[in-house]
Structure formats: C-alpha cells, structure tokens
Amino acid sequence: MHMSDALLSPAVGITFWAGTLGTIAYCSKKMKENLDEKLIPLMGVTGAFIFAAQMVNFTIPGTGSSGHLGGGMILTIILGPYAAFIVMASVLTIQALFFADGGLLALGCNIWNLGIYPCFIGYPLIYKPIVQKGMNSKKILVASLLAIFVGLQLGAFSVVLETLFSGRSELPFGTFVLLMQPIHLAIGVVEGFITAGVINFVKASMPELLESIAETKALSPEIKVRKIVLAFLVIAIITGGIVSWFASSNPDGLEWSIERVYGKPELPEHETGIVALLRAVQERTAFLPDYTFKKKETHKEQETAGKEEMASAKGEEAPDSDANAWPNVEAGTSVSGILGSIMMFGLVFLIGFGIKAIRKKGAHAPNGTSYLKG
C-alpha cells in the first residue's frame, strides 16, 4: 500500500528520501564497479514489464476479487538486488508522477518500503539461502513465499511507523498494525504464488537466464550482503532517532509518550550529550518554522500582550505547553477563519479563471502574433 504525502510530516518524508537516495547512490556505485552494459537495456525493459504486468488483472481464487502483481521479488531474483532496487525505484517514480500514487514527498518512503525489504532482506537472507543448493519448483515456491512474506510485512510495518512518527493520523499503533499486517499477509500469499509461478515458467523456458544472469551480476559474497543489511538497520535506527526529535509539533506519537513520562510535552531543559547535539542540529536546520520559531512566537505573544484572541488563533496551529487543555477557539475567530477561507478561495478562483479568460482571448487574436512569439 502506498504511503501518502498528506499523512507525512516533512521530517519523516525527508529522512526517508535521504535514506532512499543514499541507497540509490550506493547501488549505482556497486553496479558501476562491474558494469555489464547488457544490464542497462534489460533493467529498462523489465521495469516496463512490471508496469505492463501490473495492469493485467486476475481473479484471486476463493474470493472473486481481482488483484495485480507487485513484482519486486521477480526483479530481484532475475537482476540481483542492486539492479532490482534501481528498477523498483524507477517504477515507483513513474507511478508517483503519472498515476499520482502517493505523491512526491512520500516517494522516498514508498521506494524504501517496497524496494529495500525485498532487495536487501527478502532476497539475500531468505530466498537465496533456500534456493542455493539445487533449484526445484517446490523450493522456489517456498523461498518466494517466505521472502515475500517477510518483505511485505516489513514494508507494511514501515508504513505504520512512518504514519505514527508523522503524527497526522489518529490511528493507535495497535489498531493500525492489526489493520495493515493481515491485509499484507493475504497479498503476500498471492504474490508469492505468482512469483514462484513466473520464476518456474522462466526456468522452464529460459533456464540459462536464472544461471547466466546470476553469474554476470556477480554479487559480492554473502557476508557483504549481511553487512549491507546491518548498515541499513543502523541507518534506520539513527534516522528513527532523528525523526523522533523532529517528529511532530503535536503532542502525540513519541512526544505523547514523552509527555507521559515527564508530564510535559518537552523534555527537561538540561539536556546533555547527543540529545543536546540533536536539538542544536534541529534548531539550526529547522528552516520550516513549524517547531521552534512558531512556538516561541506563541509564547511571546501570550506572555507580553496577553491578547486572548491572537493566542487562541495561533493555538490552533501549535497547541501550547498545556497540552491537555484544548485550544479554545472562540466562535469569533473561527467565523473570521471561515470567512477568510471563503474569500481566499474566491480570490484564487478569480485569479485562475481570469488568466484562463485572458488566455482564451489571446488565442482568438490573429494567429500571426502567437506564431511569432513561439
């Protein structure tokens, strides 16, 4: 399931973009080291294959509903993890642009969720060890089922974590997990059977493909792949730590748990070591005036002027330190908010349609001028 921009906070979105871009850079460096030129058209066309295959529906036995292919594991098995990750990233990029699946900020998360786990965990740690000693159709089936199961569960769990860290959704952790994981278990079983079927088909009709490509892609030995996974885990933990500091300006998710421990949404002032460092980094890098600057402004206004109205209007954006008390929005301010919103919308539409009308007039003008301009 694709993550959506609207459910993300910028911190989470940018963190996962950083992770994804880092992985793309790493993969392309790895591929450049022993570049097989043949792989470039192969990657491009197999990416297009995933696209085309996703558009073919089929009925899922027993349910009558229809599903379509994800395809990440087929790519990984044929192309190897590095090339497959790049192909997956490119497929998701085009989906985000042309089909608006998720959105551009969420693209980082989506590539992470659907690319990292099959390519760097499902394949090297599960599929490969099972299939390594002699391939037969049963082994392929078991291996792909298990690998896809793990990959999808991790991906679904990441969606849950990303949503929670962003703090835009009210879904409690437990409910969300119970919502996501079983759905992806079902998806995983279907996907596993299809993947195994396709791999067996390829094995029957082009057996050299599974071997020859496995050789030319010349993956570094097993241990190195483990190291990569470890590195990813470390990166994930570190970024998770940073994310938690950026997480949200609202007292929920992590801040909510901090609030429970300390009774206040903020940590006590005397921070030392890494915490202080992170905070300093945050303050310096917070170019989006959501977290620090905005809050200070609110406090100042409250302290100095004590203008009830202004404070409550701001309170709608950043709940003040007394998190349990809800921002008391007076009827007056919300009415002015609605009035202003309607007027703003009107203004936007006027501008939009105005330009359109002017353009149309321009189009009806003698053609010569527009040709000259072009």
Add this chain to the structure above:
Amino acid sequence: MDFDKEYFNLGLLDTLSYKDTVIHRLDPRTKVIATFAFIVTVVSFPKYEIAGLIPFFLFPALIFSLGDIPVWFILKKVLVVSVFAVFIGIFNPLFDTRVMVNLFGIPVSGGWVSFFSILLKFFLTICSALLLISTTSFPGICHALRKLGIPEIFISQLLFLYRYIFVLIEETLRMVRARDLRSFGKRGQGMSIFINLIGTLFVKTIERAERIYHAMLSRGFSGTIHHIKRDHLRKADFACLSVTGVFLILFRTYDLVNLIGRQAERMF
C-alpha cells in the same frame, strides 16, 4: 475496461507536457525544485491546520491557468488515487472525538478537523505532482534530476523505462485482449492463466532486451544516454524560483486567511 483508460491517460499526460506555455518553457529544474518546496511546505503544517492551507491553492490555480491544463482531467486523477489517504484519515474522527470548535452552535470534533486537513493536504500535494508532469516532459525531468546530482544509472534507467512502457503496454494490451476473447465469465481469468501470461510476457521482454542491446551496440552505445537539448536557467527561472520561495514563506508564516476574515468582519 480501465486498462485501456490508464494507457490513454498516460499518453494524454505525455502530450500535455509538450505544450508551449510560460510554465512549460521554464527550465525543468526550476519546476522540480519549486514543486518539492511546495509539497514540503504544505505538509509541514500541523495536524489541525485548515485555514493556513487555503492560500496554497493559489499555486495549482496559477499553473492550471497559465499552463493551460484541463482541470477536470487532473481532478479526476486526484480522486482516483485518494483511497489510501481517505482510508487512513477517516479513522481520525473515530479516535479523536473531543470537541474542538463550535461552528454556529454545531460542535466539531478535532478528528474531523484533522481529517479535513489531511484531505486538503492530499489534494494540494497530489495535484502538484500531476501538474509537474503535465507541464514538464518526462525526459526533461530526468535531465533536471541528473543535473541535480542523481546518479547516472538511475537516470538512464528512468529514460529507458519510460521509452519501453508504451511499447510493452501495447504488447500486453494485445495479450489481454486475446485472453479476454478466449475466457468465459470468470473462467480463464484465474491465476494459472495469469501466471502463464505473465511468464510469456516476461520471456518476450527479456528477448526484446537482447535485441535492443544489439541494436544499441551497433549504434555505438557506451553506457550513457545522451541528451541533445541543452537546458539552461534563464532570468525567468530565477524570477519564478524567488517569487515561489517568497510566497511559500509568506503563506507559511502569516495567517492570511484570518487576517482577511477579520478585515471583512470589520467591514460588514
């Protein structure tokens, strides 16, 4: 059948991106950076924000009108993909039932406010992504990304993928049509047929890749795809970027909607 429709949409977006308007003429880099900045700014609003998001509708409105993009076509696409955001967001009213605002005597819970905020953000972000691709050709975006430092292999991958999507989709379209002709109701639409279909498609794909590779070799392919059109940043690009930046910061830091609303109240 929605399969053909998807394909048609892909083609239409591609056609739109080759129009010649003020927006289309901007350097792809400008548009990529501006779009990303826009999305990050929109998403940076906290959970209960509604009023602050309204001014941001100015950006899509400007691009729709200046770029001469059909509004309904894009809106329909936005609606189609809204499933996930709505699916997750709809839980907010269930879990967050504390009354937050009293609207003309009707109590509105925080959950509904945050749900509405999610919907607004969803619309703005998805719209901007679709507007980016309908005002910038895909190869243009790829070269912009290359110049912004994305690895070469990924860029050639994107270009290749885009080139062959259309070819393969046409091939798939034929195969699906053949399957549909030979199936009766749900018979023939099952998984085993699907697997064989996909398997065949995959083998065909691999064979095609081999032919493409040989054709490329005979034309002197050396690992990278070259680009003839030289993009360069002009004055218009710098102007566009700085104006966008100023307005984004302005809209993000000042509560314009409430200011206007209060002025209006005073007037009436």
